[in-house]
Amino acid sequence: MEDNVETQNQDHKTEATKFKVAGWGYRHQQCFILFCTLTIAYSMRSCMGVALVAMTDFEDKGNDSKPVEFKTEGVLNSLMVVAPYPIFNWQKKVQDTVIASFFWGYMLLQIPAGHLAHRFGTRYLLTGAMMINCVVSILFPIATYYGGWVLSAICRVLQGLSQACIMPGLHTALGKWAPLHERGRMSAFVYGGQALGTVFGLPITGFIASSPMGWPGIFRFYGLVSGMIGFLLWFMAADAPAQHPKISAAEKKYIEDELGSSDKNKRMAVPWGKILRHKGLYAIIISHVGHTWAQITLYSEVPAFMDKVMGVNIKANGLLTALPFLVMWFTNFFFSWMTDMLIVKNILSVTNTRKFANSLGNIPAAIGLISLAYAPKNIYIVEAILVFTCAFKIAAHLGFQVNHIDIAPNYAGTMMSLSNFISNLCASFCPIVTGYILTDVTDRNLWKQVFFVSAGMYLITNLVYVVIGTAEKADWNDPPQEQPVDEESQPMVEKLNGNRIKEKEESQC
Structure with a gap:
């Protein structure tokens, strides 16, 4: 038994000597996944303004919810899979309401989202957020046609509610994965998705809108990509190094030593x-x-x-x-x-x-x-x-x-x-x-x-x-450590406890 323990210790030491801080590690893999999540989220957030240009053509006809001109020609056309696609007669204030509705949901769930990330971990939270965005985005064109601007605004509120979980989720994950000496680079790489999501989102949205897929293709594209990121999060993300199945003991120790804590306190109040x-x-x-x-x-x-x-x-x-x-x-x-x-x-x-x-x-x-x-x-x-x-x-x-x-x-x-x-x-x-x-x-x-x-x-x-x-x-970041009991004083503690129990029994008699 002792030989096995010594062999394991030697393996850990050998692994630690092979570990290079400058090399690619699973902490960088996690950052890449989080970066992709934020990039797609910001692309979805910024696409609405460009999409409305293709969706709307306001004319003063006394009705700001129904399409200006749209005739269904079969099942695929009624599901807006093939052209022609409906164009809506929405006033500017209605368009602004649809854009603003995202932020109503986004602000409403901000504080609860931080608590959810702490309680359930980022893997569940971010996966759920991206999958909700996937479903809502794919259904958005149909919901908009049959429910008007009201239902489209409700869909954007749902997307805002789910994306409210992303920033707290990313920060919670970085709190578990980003060592102090790499914190700036890892955080900057992840949050660079804000800028890159906007850079990619605007031209991609315009390109799809002018393609045969039309404006419904914008939301289906982002829905599918969001679903792919959701699967990536579910199968490859981990809440902390201690929960990653493939991370080396050396990299795990390096991260936890830099952070000054391990994953055992993850569920603290x-x-x-x-x-x-x-x-x-x-x-x-x-x-x-x-x-x-x-x-x-x-x-x-x-x-x-x-x-x-x-x-x-x-x-x-x-x-x-x-x-x-x-x-x-x-x-x-x-x-x-x-x-x-x-x-x-x-x-x-x-x-x-x-x-x-x-x-x-x-x-x-x-x-x-x-x-x-x-x-x-x-x-x-x-x-x-x-x-x-x-x-x-x-x-x-x-x-x-x-x-x-x-x-x-x-x-x-x-x-x-x-x-x-x-x-x-x-x-x-x-x-x-x-x-x-x-x-x-x-x-x-x-x-x-x-x-x-x-x-x-x-x-x-x-x-x-x-x-x-x-x-x-x-x-208060770390939990209070339990004080170890001195082995020499253990017999005395047991004796005192025994005397108290004996006195209690005699008083009851």
């Missing part, structure tokens, strides 16, 4: 009181609010500015739309490598690295927005400013967005759900504030005020993060 009293959480939330607010301005309002003031419809040019996102995806890798090296080489502490990355993202982005307000009517200059802004703003993801994992790897998903919910809730007022300022959408001075507000959000929230932010690991 969430310490809500301690989480809500932690100042680091509020620094993250405040920075998240500023980042989301300015991002909505950059993505939603800037195209209108370029159309009404600059005289350039950026949405009509796929390259102009995709280029800033593509550059952002590439610079994402540089900033992630840089922040990891600052930590690995002990140039900066983890806390100061996060603050530096957050400032590196927010300050140049604020400068970009201010520059946009004074830019001449030259599309090349405007596009260069947008590329500059997006190229740097992604660095903030290596600041506040990774910070949850630094503070509490075991509750990263729960903390992400809190900050994501509050940031989206506060940033939802951004279009309202913009509408209040823009009494004349062609007035450049009013647009300057919009950009100044967003730039101020970047700068003020970053300042708060720099002042009160922290990346120190919270003491």
